[in-house]
Amino acid sequence: MNWDKYIESYAKFINNHNVKLFMELDIDSVVGIKEVERLRNKLERLTNKQCIPVWHRSRGKEYWLRMIKEYDYVAIGGIVTKEIKSSEYKYFHWFIQQAHKNNCKVHGLGFTNLKGIKEYKFDSVDSTSWLSGNRFGAIYKFNGKTMEKISKQPGQRAKTTDAAMNNFKEWVKFTIYADKYL
Numbered sequence: 001m002n003w004d005k006y007i008e009s010y011a012k013f014i015n016n017h018n019v020k021l022f023m024e025l026d027i028d029s030v031v032g033i034k035e036v037e038r039l040r041n042k043l044e045r046l047t048n049k050q051c052i053p054v055w056h057r058s059r060g061k062e063y064w065l066r067m068i069k070e071y072d073y074v075a076i077g078g079i080v081t082k083e084i085k086s087s088e089y090k091y092f093h094w095f096i097q098q099a100h101k102n103n104c105k106v107h108g109l110g111f112t113n114l115k116g117i118k119e120y121k122f123d124s125v126d127s128t129s130w131l132s133g134n135r136f137g138a139i140y141k142f143n144g145k146t147m148e149k150i151s152k153q154p155g156q157r158a159k160t161t162d163a164a165m166n167n168f169k170e171w172v173k174f175t176i177y178a179d180k181y182l
Helices: 003-016 033-047 057-070 086-101 114-119 129-136 160-181
Strands: 073-076 105-108 138-142 147-151
Touching: 003 033, 057 073, 057 086, 073 086, 086 105, 129 138, 129 160, 138 160, 147 160
Parallel strands: 073 105
Antiparallel strands: 138 147
C-alpha cells in the first residue's frame, strides 16, 4: 500500500469537502507509531488543520498526556478489537477527566456500550451496531430511553433492506435522545 498517495487523496477529499473533523490513519498495528506520526504530520500540512489522533494502549500514558495538550480532539481506539477489554473501561474516567482538564474532547471509537455511554463522558462515539441486525438477524427498537433488540422467531426471516432501514432509523432516534440526555 502506498500510504503517501493515500494521505494525499484523503487530504484532497478533506479540503474539497471542507471536512472539519477527521481522524489520522488508525494503522499503528500495520505500520508502527513512527510512520503513523509521519503520515499525520503530512496530513495536517496538506489540510492546514489538526486531525484527531487515535490513542492505543501501546502508546502509553505519557503519550496520552502529550496528545491532550497538543490536540483539541482525540480518540481512544482499540475498543472494537478488544485491545481495551470491557473490564478496563473503568479507566476511561481518568483518560476523559485528564483530557477535559486540558479543554480537549474525547471520541470513543466503536463504543456502543449503552450503559457505558451514560457512565463515561465521551464527547462523541461512533458505532456500526445498527448494521449488526443484518449480520445477526435482529431488529432494534428505541423505547424512548434505550435500544431493545427484538430477536426473530425460529423459522422467521427478516428482509435485509427493511431490517437495515428500520435499525438505522431506530438508532438515529437513540442518537438524538443520547445527544440531549446522556
